Every structure is written in C-alpha cells, then in structure tokens.
Amino acid sequence: MTLCAVSLVGCSEVDPGEQAGDIALWLDQAPSAVRDDGDELAVLAAVADRGEEAGGSEISVTFEEPVTIRRVELECFGDGSVEGLLGLTSAAGAVDTTSARASCTEGVLELDIPESSREGVTKVSFSSVASTEKGAWRVIVR
Known part of the structure; x- marks a missing residue:
C-alpha cells in the first residue's frame, strides 16, 4: 500500500492547535471501508x-506496474464537505x-x-477543488 499526504496551513476561528491535533489523529487512523474486499493499493x-481553490492540493501516486482498480472511496473529516477531481491514467x-x-x-x-x-x-491523482470547512480528505484506492 502507498500512502501520500500533504498539509496546508490556513486561518481558522477554532483553536488551530486543537483542530490540527484532531485532523492529524484522523489522518493517522486506518481508512474506513464500504466493503473490505482486500488491501488498499x-x-x-x-x-x-x-x-x-482549484489546484489547492493535488496528490498522486504512480504504480510501478499497471494495476486493476476494484473501487475508489472518498472520505473526509470535519463538519463540511469536500469536492475534487479523481484522475486515473492508463498505461496508454x-x-x-x-x-x-x-x-x-x-x-x-x-x-x-x-x-x-x-x-x-498506472497513476491515480486527486485534486481537492473546494472545501466548505477546514478538515481533511482521504481517497482509498482498492
């Protein structure tokens, strides 16, 4: 399994230290699963x-060999919502x-x-384009 993460700094009305700690704890936890049908890719x-804004955070992973994706899940932490674009690049x-x-x-x-x-x-990317609240997101590729 490959794990990629990035952190962006911003302003918030909530105590930044407490909120950052909650977000870090959530990111350290194992991903949830709709159905557990095997290990994450x-x-x-x-x-x-x-x-x-669009392009605010884009993360990608490139596989050494082409893989077959069973499913992709998106989950987020916080009270709001997150919007983004998932990109799947083929060997061609x-x-x-x-x-x-x-x-x-x-x-x-x-x-x-x-x-x-x-x-x-051969490559999976996710670009977060909007978030209604400060939080975190996770894309699980299975």
Whole structure:
C-alpha cells in the first residue's frame, strides 16, 4: 500500500492547535471501508482549507506496474464537505477524470468509476477543488 499526504496551513476561528491535533489523529487512523474486499493499493490524503481553490492540493501516486482498480472511496473529516477531481491514467496515457463531492458527516463515498477505466491504471491523482470547512480528505484506492 502507498500512502501520500500533504498539509496546508490556513486561518481558522477554532483553536488551530486543537483542530490540527484532531485532523492529524484522523489522518493517522486506518481508512474506513464500504466493503473490505482486500488491501488498499494506495491511500491519498491531505488537509483541506475552507474555500480551497482549484489546484489547492493535488496528490498522486504512480504504480510501478499497471494495476486493476476494484473501487475508489472518498472520505473526509470535519463538519463540511469536500469536492475534487479523481484522475486515473492508463498505461496508454489516457486520463479518465471523475468529479466527486463527499459530505464529511455522511461517511465514505464510493466513486462511480467506469469499468473501462479500471484496468491498466498506472497513476491515480486527486485534486481537492473546494472545501466548505477546514478538515481533511482521504481517497482509498482498492
């Protein structure tokens, strides 16, 4: 399993030390699962600032060999929601982009990935384009 994470600094009305500690604790916990059908291929995670602009945080992982994706899940921490773009790059260089929006209070969201985009994946990326509150997000690739 590959884990990628990034942290962005921003302003908040909540005690930043306490909030940062809660976010760090959530990021250290094992990802939730809609269905546990095996090990994760990769986990991408980042802290998100409220109102984050497109391109605010993009994380990607490149696989040594092409993989088959069973499913991709998005979950977030906090009271708001996070919106982003998932990119799957094939061995042929084609990129399939899927938009996603998850409410942090509703739990794990399984993304709708076309069957044709699941095989021969060499790279997975997620770009957070908006967040309604400061929090964190995690994309689990299985």
